[in-house]
Amino acid sequence: MAMSESGVYELIYWPGIPGRGEFVRLALEDAGVPYLEVCRRSESEGGGVAAIERLLDGAGPGMLPFAPPILRWNELVICQTANILQWLAPRLGLIADDEATRLAANQLQLTIADFVAEAHDVHHPIAASLYYEDQKPEAKRRAIPFTGERMPRFLGYFERVLARAGGPPHAVGSGFSYVDLSLFQLVAGLDYAFPNTLAGLRPELPLLTRLHQAVAARPRIAAYLASPRRLPFNKHGVFRHYPELDEK
Amino acid sequence: MAMSESGVYELIYWPGIPGRGEFVRLALEDAGVPYLEVCRRSESEGGGVAAIERLLDGAGPGMLPFAPPILRWNELVICQTANILQWLAPRLGLIADDEATRLAANQLQLTIADFVAEAHDVHHPIAASLYYEDQKPEAKRRAIPFTGERMPRFLGYFERVLARAGGPPHAVGSGFSYVDLSLFQLVAGLDYAFPNTLAGLRPELPLLTRLHQAVAARPRIAAYLASPRRLPFNKHGVFRHYPELDEK
Numbered sequence: 001m002a003m004s005e006s007g008v009y010e011l012i013y014w015p016g017i018p019g020r021g022e023f024v025r026l027a028l029e030d031a032g033v034p035y036l037e038v039c040r041r042s043e044s045e046g047g048g049v050a051a052i053e054r055l056l057d058g059a060g061p062g063m064l065p066f067a068p069p070i071l072r073w074n075e076l077v078i079c080q081t082a083n084i085l086q087w088l089a090p091r092l093g094l095i096a097d098d099e100a101t102r103l104a105a106n107q108l109q110l111t112i113a114d115f116v117a118e119a120h121d122v123h124h125p126i127a128a129s130l131y132y133e134d135q136k137p138e139a140k141r142r143a144i145p146f147t148g149e150r151m152p153r154f155l156g157y158f159e160r161v162l163a164r165a166g167g168p169p170h171a172v173g174s175g176f177s178y179v180d181l182s183l184f185q186l187v188a189g190l191d192y193a194f195p196n197t198l199a200g201l202r203p204e205l206p207l208l209t210r211l212h213q214a215v216a217a218r219p220r221i222a223a224y225l226a227s228p229r230r231l232p233f234n235k236h237g238v239f240r241h242y243p244e245l246d247e248k
Numbered sequence: 249m250a251m252s253e254s255g256v257y258e259l260i261y262w263p264g265i266p267g268r269g270e271f272v273r274l275a276l277e278d279a280g281v282p283y284l285e286v287c288r289r290s291e292s293e294g295g296g297v298a299a300i301e302r303l304l305d306g307a308g309p310g311m312l313p314f315a316p317p318i319l320r321w322n323e324l325v326i327c328q329t330a331n332i333l334q335w336l337a338p339r340l341g342l343i344a345d346d347e348a349t350r351l352a353a354n355q356l357q358l359t360i361a362d363f364v365a366e367a368h369d370v371h372h373p374i375a376a377s378l379y380y381e382d383q384k385p386e387a388k389r390r391a392i393p394f395t396g397e398r399m400p401r402f403l404g405y406f407e408r409v410l411a412r413a414g415g416p417p418h419a420v421g422s423g424f425s426y427v428d429l430s431l432f433q434l435v436a437g438l439d440y441a442f443p444n445t446l447a448g449l450r451p452e453l454p455l456l457t458r459l460h461q462a463v464a465a466r467p468r469i470a471a472y473l474a475s476p477r478r479l480p481f482n483k484h485g486v487f488r489h490y491p492e493l494d495e496k
Contacts, residue, residue, distance in 0.1 A: 063352035063420070064412060066359045066405050078351055080358040082330075087351060103326055103335060104311035110328040110358075111314045117365060125373045125386065127393035138373065138386050145375035157314050164312060172311070 009035040009088075012051055012070040017237035018185075018230075020081045020116070021069040026181040027085060029224040031092035037229075038072075082109040085178050094178040101173040108161065108171055108179045112186055115154045119193065120238045122146045122245055132235075132242070143245035147197040151190070155205055158183060162207035169211035183208065184215035189239035194246045257283040257336075260299055260318040265485035266433075266478075268329045268364065269317040274429040275333060277472040279340035285477075286320075330357040333426050342426040349421040356409065356419055356427045360434055363402045367441065368486045370394045370493055380483075380490070391493035395445040399438070403453055406431060410455035417459035431456065432463035437487035442494045 009028060013021030015037075028035045041047025055065050055077070062077040070077060071084045078084045086106050089095040095105055120128075125142040126135040162169045171179040187208060190198050202209060215221055224230055233239050257276060261269030263285075276283045289295025303313050303325070310325040318325060319332045326332050334354050337343040343353055368376075373390040374383040410417045419427040435456060438446050450457060463469055472478055481487050 058408070058412065062348065063355050064405070064409050066402075076348065076351070078355065080355045083351060083354045083358055086354075100310065100324065103324070103331060106331045106334075107311050107326065107328045110331055114314075114365070117362070121369065121373075125369075126390045127397070129393055129397055138389070141386070142374045145377055149375070149377055154314075157312070160306070161312050164306065 007074040009033065010038050010072040011035055012038045012055060012072060013068045014052070015039040015049070016231065016234075018189075018233060018239075019069075019237045020113075022185055022231075023081050023112075023182050024069050024071060024084050024088070025229075026185055026221070026224075027088055027092055027094055027178045029229070030181055030218060030220050031094060032220050033092065082106060082113055085109055085182070089178040092178075094176070094181070096173045096175060096177070098173075101177075104172045105177055105179045108158075109182060111154070111157070112179075112182050115150075115186065116189075116238055118146065118150055118154075119190070123240050123242060132240070136244075139242070140244055143247075147194060147246065151194065151197055152201060152204075155190075155201055155208060158186075159205050159208050162211060169207040169214065171211075180211060180215055181221075184212050184221075187212040189233065192233040193239040193241050195241070196246045196248050200248065255322040257281065258286050258320040259283055260286045260303060260320060261316045262300070263287040263297070264479065264482075266437075266481060266487075267317075267485045270433055270479075271329050271360075271430050272317050272319060272332050272336070273477075274433055274469070274472075275336055275340055275342055275426045277477070278429055278466060278468050279342060280468050281340065330354060330361055333357060333430070337426040340426075342424070342429070344421045344423060344425070346421075349425075352420045353425055353427050356406075357430060359402070359405070360427075360430050363398075363434065364437075364486055366394065366398055366402075367438070371488050371490060380488070384492075387490070388492055391495075395442060395494065399442065399445055400449060400452075403438075403449055403456060406434075407453050407456050410459060417455040417462065419459075428459060428463055429469075432460050432469075435460040437481065440481040441487040441489050443489070444494045444496050448496065 011021060011024055011028070013019065038051045039047050039049060043050050052068055055070055058064055060072070060077045061075050065077065065079045069081055069084060070079050071088065078087055090097070095102060122143050123132050123139050124135065125138045132139065161171055165171065167174065170176055171183060216225065259269060259272055259276070261267065286299045287295050287297060291298050300316055303318055306312055308320070308325045309323050313325065313327045317329055317332060318327050319336065326335055338345065343350060370391050371380050371387050372383065373386045380387065409419055413419065415422065418424055419431060464473065
């Protein structure tokens with residue numbers, strides 16, 4: 001698919017939370033391409049949560065979505081964060097053009113997705129459909145192995161990946177890629193949700209820390225982070241801060 | 249990458265459980281290609297769990313693995329089930345050769361992966377590192393929304409996907425694909441782990457039921473299922489049967 005094909009990227013995601021949509025948004029922002037935040041428009045303009053509901057009900061072309069984020073581009077409707085990024089990144093110049101690098105990038109993106117799902121389930125170990133307040137004892141119990149075992153294991157893995165790549169911290173290949181943007185968001189989310197735990201692990205994560213800083217300093221990302229388009233983390237998203245789940 | 253390139257497929261996965269490796273195994277079996285089950289060999293032949301540990305320790309080429317399944321083919325080492333299948337399926341003739349179909353297939357495969365992770369966490373809601381016996385009250389509590397909300401939601405979604413595809417039940421495009429094999433395995437796993445719940449949902453799932461039967465009847469799959477290569481589900485894998493988690 002040629003880069004020159006025209007069409008506006010439309011991102012369909014829950015308004016009000018960064019969530020999994022943020023991984024897609026960071027790629028679009030870093031590339032500096034225009035995109036439409038469908039759900040931030042009013043319902044009378046075809047936006048709001050109703051836009052998601054219509055797609056989940058089967059109103060769009062292509063494969064039925066199970067959940068947002070959803071990326072629409074002309075007649076293509078793509079779901080699942082890693083799937084969207086895999087399609088989008090070559091068009092945005094955010095991944096090299098060889099098979100081994102793309103396989104490695106997708107592998108890492110899927111491992112990030114697994115980690116994000118585990119981070120979510122710390123505050124929702126019983127059911128996503130229940131409030132946190134209705135599963136607090138279980139959340140507190142789950143937080144112990146998450147902060148004590150899973151965070152060190154996943155973050156230590158990514159640190160090793162960066163070390164093996166060599167040079168300035170990049171996850172795959174010799175250059176910058178969409179996976180670096182996702183690792184930035186992962187570190188940002190963990191720093192919001194589990195600041196004590198992350199602070200304790202930081203001495204073991206020099207490359208991940210440098211990567212996070214380098215991404216935040218990229219001109220388009222820095223401008224984006226300072227803009228109202230960047231939604232703050234909050235207690236409705238994937239990463240949530242409850243001090244009782246982040247004790248030392 | 250041409251189909252004619254040579255090399256033996258090596259599947260590296262925990263011996264003794266079907267687990268996530270089974271989604272890869274079914275594709276290889278359905279295609280009738282030879283493959284090596286590395287960990288079922290003895291350690292003196294380079295097999296056993298030690299083969300996994302060596303790769304996790306960074307002994308292989310390519311991107312560092314986080315967890316099995318791992319597929320090795322010449323110098324390529326690929327991880328993450330959906331990533332492996334996306335690479336493997338075109339080589340095995342298990343996916344059509346157009347972008348929209350491949351995006352749709354990967355989207356579905358990732359949704360299956362999400363569902364499988366949720367099914368696992370029913371018996372391990374607190375930590376994968378603890379025994380089921382150490383998290384039984386939480387598991388029992390989690391089983392209620394899983395069987396009552398998540399199973400109907402995911403399975404109902406796949407049923408709608410099959411209905412939209414039209415014709416004999418296939419998940420994507422007009423023909424058989426690796427996603428159909430994965431849906432077969434998903435139904436088989438749920439039927440083992442949650443037989444009461446699945447029986448109650450069956451009247452709403454005629455296409456998924458037909459797809460499961462059709463896959464089981466494919467000659468190479470039928471031969472595989474009758475062979476000792478097909479490991480039975482058991483209480484060490486992703487899908488586990490505990491009657492207390494499957495009450496009506």
